[in-house]
Amino acid sequence: MTAATSAATSAAAADAYRFDDLRALFVNCTLKPSPEVSNTQGLIDKSRAIMADRGVATDVIRAVDHDLAPGVYPDMTEHGAASDLWPVLYSRVMDADILVLCGPIWLGDNSSVMKRVVERLYSCSSLLNEQGQYAYYGRAGGCLITGNEDGVKHCAMNVLYSLQHLGYTVPPQADAGWVGPAGPGPSYLDPGSGGPENDFTNRNTTFMTWNLMHMAALLKRSGGFPAHGNRRSEWDAGCRYDAPNPEHR
Template sequence: MTQHPTDFSKLKALYINCTLKKSPRLSHTKGLMDVSINIMKKEGVSVDYLRFVDHDVAPGVYFDMTEHGASEDAWPEIWRKVDAADILIIGTPIWLGEKSSEATKLIERLYSMSSKQNDKGQYYFYGKVGGCIITGNEDGIKHCAMGILYALQHVGYSIPPQADSGWIGEAGPGPSYMDEESNAQKNDFTNRNTTFMTYNLLHLAKMLKASGGYPAYGNSRSQWDDGTRWNFENPEYR
């Protein structure tokens, strides 16, 4: 039976909130992430969510840092959720114009998996889709998105058009996203961008899943290592 063009029910999405606040403290970033999460749930997507700071994830660039000196490491457990998801959305607050330290640690741990290969011999994240959601009381949405989306595509995630959304208040101390006086939840610009981002992620993930990911012609690490060079012309390999 052919799946309807807007049937996203076979997709899985994982939202990782990189707030610095442990549960159950209020996370303004989670407030905006919920806008996207609710859209996906209404579209029948299987959605998972976690706060990165709630888990004892060791810093490092190996799969299991307990094998490299850490006393404990929750990354192998979190990895199972990342591995199962077609879509990964990273949420972060802005601190000093940058993404949070938790977001940096998450990206480092994703990088630790980037040398894995799928069954086509491509880098493992090929065929998966990424985006980001950002909140704060200072400038930096686009700067944070630039770094996060670059990192995601570098390790192999696909980034659709307008794959980020965010909200910031006035510069300096003031109301945050979930504070009633900010009126942020009624901000049309943020709601529009969050909606567009969510559907762009869904459309791209659905297209990639339906086509079985990317063809392996020209991008298979295993084939390159076996000597395949496709149309790369280099006298060394002639």
């Protein structure tokens, strides 16, 4: 095989991995309102660039910029809140085939904003899709974590568990992060931090991004997550999939 043929073959293989039919939403759970610099955004930008290069339409929400009322209902203005922008953000969540929750570490744990976003995702977890499954089925989820203290794995475990419990499909190696040296020190985007050049972080971010695209494409192009044995609507109607005769009559 000539060098030209090899290059053409490689290019054709790369072009086979296009995801022009996918949309991704990154939710930045930094505590810093716009236009303050967010180190988490720096890591988001790396993942987002990979997706955009492969045709994915991407969107970013900085959650702290929006008035998200606390609560366990889809619209908290119906339950006493003066205002609640979650219904608007929820529509953007549902437009996305890929959801990436991103945020900083504080005291070894996820930010309060991250917890609020997860709670509001949970507030809509009883809603159903057209197949009678929980609404988040058929979507891929992952997370990005940043900080200058230990806790990436702990934070990622919490986020990824939450996403799969709500109905998202979590592919292999669906998290990445950067913390630098343990203890107080430079943040990801600080001059001389080494964050943007860190091979370990760049590798994990790249793998996470590709795995999310692969998983979302598998789900979307096959018509979603199989709707058998997991339909809330049929369970409520009396079907019991664990019974000898599971169909409801």
